[in-house]
Amino acid sequence: MRSYVKRVLPWIAAAAGTIVFALLIWKGPWWADQGHLEKDLSPGTGAVVTGFRTSVVAVGAGVIACFGLYYTDRNLRHTREKDREQAELTREGQVTERYVAAVKLLASDHLTERLGGIYALERIMHDSPKDQFTVTKVLAAFLRQHPTACADDHTCGVVDEDVMATFVAIARRPRRLDVDFSINLRGLKVCGAEVYGYDETNRADLESVDLDGACLKGADLELANMCSAGLQGANLEGAILDGVDLRMARLQRVNLExxxxxxxxxxxxxxxxxxxxxxxxxxxxxINSHTQFPPAIAEDERIKKRISR
Known part of the structure; x- marks a missing residue:
């Protein structure tokens, strides 16, 4: 019903406007100046009537031009919106095609193709915010399915290049999600990884990532955001943790030698x-009073003095 009214209403308004316009041309001069115009069209009266009608025609033409401009603008806006929607659909289709192609590359037997898939997914993660969650989950699954040469006793070997690249891609993901989501990287072995941040606004992001039991021996994590990260039993021997945010991180049994x-x-x-x-x-x-240390560290007078400041 409402759509019908919206379609009919402009025609009713146009018909009413036409009738009013015709009446103004016909009777307008006498309505406007009834006390001074004669019924007979003398030269003076004719001049006044002609001037009035000319003014009405000019005003009518202006009103019609304004309506024409309004409808033209509305049609242009509608066209632009449709073009924008079509462009967005096209873009999403292209992103989907890129995503499918990148995932296929991850399953390749060739290292170079797997690296290409990893970097393509990282690019998608930066270009398409709505796909960031899915891409991160895919990369995390890839890591869990590709164990490295590091032994269970944390004896470090050569870490596969694709595994290292995947871990770095996850750590460099953009910080723009409304809510954090968990990333399961338990037992990950990427000794010697370099995922350091460049400054306070461009930091490697491992916030809330579950890295329990991970081997990050000798890793360069400078300035990384590891707030609330799980690192229980992880090996961070010789790791560079300068400026790392480890607030509320779970570091029980972690190796920090x-x-x-x-x-x-x-x-x-x-x-x-x-x-x-x-x-x-x-x-x-x-450190603060809520930082929990092993007894030997907690009882040290220098630590007590530092906390009491």
Whole structure:
């Protein structure tokens, strides 16, 4: 019913306008100046009538031109919106095609093709925010299905290049999701990985990532965001953790022997039973009263003095 009214209403308005316009041309001069115009068209009266009617015609032409411009603009807006929708559909179709092609490359037996698929998915993750969740999950699944040469006892071997590239792609994902989602990378072995950030606004992002039991020996994680990350039993021996955000991270039984912690934020982090942790390293980091340390570290007078500040 409403759509019918919307279609009919402009025609009714146009008919009413036409009738009013005709009446103004016909009777308008006498309605406007009835007390001074004679019924007989004398030269003076004719001039006044002609002038009035000319003005009415000019106003009518202006009104018609305004309506013409309005409808032209509305049609152009509608056309642009349709073009925009079509362009968006085309773009989504292209992204889908790229996504399917990249996933197929991940299953290839050739390293170069797998690397191409990984980098293509990373590009999609940056170009299409709505696909970021799916791409990240696919990359995480790829990591879980491709164990590396690192042994179970954390003896480091050669890490496959595609595994390293996938881990770096996940860490470099853009921070634009409305809500965080968990990424399961338990037991991941990427010793020597380099996923450091460049500054405070461009940081490697491993927030809330589950890396329990992971081997990150010798990894360069400088300035990375690892807030609330799970690192229980992980091997971070010799890792560069300068400026890393480890607030509220789960670091029980983590191996931090020879790890660099200068400027790392350990506020509220759980370092219970951490292995290889040195007081000198802790003093270079940010800690608070909620940071949990192994007993030998917690009882050190220098640590107590630092927390009491």
């Amino acid at each position: 020879s790890a660099k912690l200068a400027g790392a934020n350990l506020s509220s982090a759980d370092l219970t039973d951490a292995v290889g942790l040195q007081v000198e390293s802790v003093l270079t980091a940010y």
